[in-house]
Amino acid sequence: METKDVIYKLRTDRNLSQDELAEKIFVTRQAVSRWETGETVPNTETLKLLSNLFDVSINTLLGSPRTLICQCCGMPLDDSTLSKEPDGSFNEEYCKWCYADGKFAYNDLEQLVSFLVSHMSNEQWPAEQAKAYFEEALPKLKYWKTKN
Numbered sequence: 001m002e003t004k005d006v007i008y009k010l011r012t013d014r015n016l017s018q019d020e021l022a023e024k025i026f027v028t029r030q031a032v033s034r035w036e037t038g039e040t041v042p043n044t045e046t047l048k049l050l051s052n053l054f055d056v057s058i059n060t061l062l063g064s065p066r067t068l069i070c071q072c073c074g075m076p077l078d079d080s081t082l083s084k085e086p087d088g089s090f091n092e093e094y095c096k097w098c099y100a101d102g103k104f105a106y107n108d109l110e111q112l113v114s115f116l117v118s119h120m121s122n123e124q125w126p127a128e129q130a131k132a133y134f135e136e137a138l139p140k141l142k143y144w145k146t147k148n
Contacts, residue, residue: 002063004038010054011036025049048089057082057090071142072098072106073116074134093142109144 001009011021011032018032025046034040042050047058056079059066068077071093075081083091083099091099098105106112113134121130138144 002038003041003061004036006061006063007032007042007050008036010050010056014054024053051090052088055079057092059092068092069141070095070098072104072138072144073112074137074141098143104143107147109138109147113138 011018016024018029018036022029022032026049027042027046031040031042035042042061047061050056050061051058054061057068059068060079068082069075070077070081073095075095075097077092077095079090081095081097083094083096085091086102093099094104106115113131116134117127117130121127
């Protein structure tokens with residue numbers, strides 16, 4: 001979905017007129033109209049306001065152009081699993097289980113690997129195979145690179 005379609009859908013799903021949305025985020029109705037026709041895209045500060053108003057990530061507002069994964073555990077991310085900063089803004093780098101209220105849940109790679117193996121291994125993906133996968137993949141993620 002394109003940004004213009006995302007903004008239109010979010011606005012209409014909340015029964016807001018273009019005027020009402022414009023007032024809430026301190027822009028003109030014409031600006032909202034230009035976004036919804038695809039003439040322009042909101043600037044960074046306005047995207048942050050829209051993100052807070054609609055409780056969606058900036059990635060979602062931009063039509064999900066990037067595939068997001070948690071930079072700690074490797075889990076695919078969407079708006080329901082993204083972490084939030086203490087001020088309530090989305091953090092598009094981590095899931096809500098690895099990072100919450102400005103703090104990381106895992107400081108030890110072995111602890112995370114053990115947790116993931118115990119919850120994700122099954123008959124089709126034996127524990128030894130899952131462990132080998134996580135031990136190979138996780139150190140390549142941003143969080144663990146900065147820990148070393």
